[in-house]
Amino acid sequence: MRRFIAAGFGFGLIPRRIWGSDNGAGTFGALLAGVISLVLMPLGLGVHLIATAVVIGLSLWSPTPFLAEDKDPGWITIDEVAGAMLAVTGLAGWPWVVAWVVARLADIFKVLPGVAQAESLPGAVGITADDLVAGLYGLAAGWILTGIL
16 A cells, blocks of 8 residues: 555556556656646645645655665655646646646656756655655646736
């Protein structure tokens, strides 16, 4: 069960089944976050915040037994779910899309300040922290666009 949760409720295992590697697993996790967020949207901001907090908690708890020398196995994607859910908090329409894309790109390329540094933290904290920092960049981009529109 813990492996299933760490794998973003199984989404992180899909790329290995399709093309034999973990490449792209994080994007599968982020796609799951998008679906969850869209389903929760009609229930309001409070429900989304609670769900995001739960997923962040799961991302700190579930991967611990699978970490070898503080490495981040590619199939562990619950952290991407957490970061992408944070990114789209309270957003809709184009700002939602922009926030999701910015968060995903910030996590993949790790060039924005703080993302790579957060990843260097030990264990599950580092695995989750870089996605949350990337998610905050996405959230900021989404809210800036909301202000412009």
